[in-house]
Amino acid sequence: MNSMETNSTRRIPVRGLLIAVISLLLAGFFAIPIFLSNMVIAGEEFCPQLFQKRDFFYYRIPGTKLRLGSTTLSPASSPCSTFILTHLSAKNPVEWHVSRASQGTSSTDSGPSILLEYLKSTNANGAKSWDDWSFRKPASAKVLWPIVQEAAEQKLYFCVPELLRNADSEADLQVLNRKLTVICIDAAILKMKSLSDLNEKSDRSKLRNWALSFTEDVEGDKAYDSRKTEILSLSE
Secondary structure, three states, X not given: OHHHHHXXXXXXXXXXXXXXXXXXXXXXXXXXXXXXXXXXXXXXXEEOOOOEEEEEEEEEOOOOOOEEEEEEEOOOEOOOOHHHHOOOOOOOOOXXXXXXXXXXXXXXXXXXXXHHHHHHOEOOOOOEXXXXXXXXXXXXXXXXXXXXXXXXXXXXXXXXXXXXXXXXXXXXXHHHHHHHHHHHHHHHHHHHHHOOOHHHHHHHHHHHHHHHHOOOOOOOOHHHHHHHHHHHHHOO
16 A cells, blocks of 8 residues: 555656646747747838938847847838939938837837838829829929938938928929928927937937028028027027
8 A cells, every 4th residue: 555655656746747847848849939039130221311221130139239240231222213312412421210120020110111101102003102293293302302301311200291291282382492391390399399318419409400500591481480489499
């Protein structure tokens, strides 16, 4: 009787140990692929000076900022045609703004994705909508795209939809230019209000100077004067 009880008690911990080992192996089997996929950081970035985009990816240990190796970049390409590019100015130095980033199954879009979606959108004929618009309205395009480029350089991508909407609806070029510059000034003011950290002081100063540049040659215009006053009060 004692011998049977001893054998029984020996089998119980062996069985429990076996179940634990199998559970750990299964957990590792499912966890390792997830861990490896979370090591890959991939996405797309946009250069407002060149109006080009490129893909990137690199490896990073999950839960840390430790990178493994260097960043791999695809060749840069433009999302639009010369009907837009001809109105832009190539500038140095260039900056690359992240438009989309993914890690594992999670993905986030950033400001440049707004502009890129418009540049890649197509019309009923399959042509890119804003390439076609710029071909049909070169005078309006000459007013619009330099301002869009400047707004992108200031990372004010959120005002792009309003810039494009006004460009499509306004035929008078002087009125169009005024509308677009006011939109940019308002966007700059809005962003300046959100930059309260001391580390963002240089960004505030850059936005301030850029927004004020639109008001330099305008005298006696209440819309510009009131905005200039607000900009100066924010920079104090």
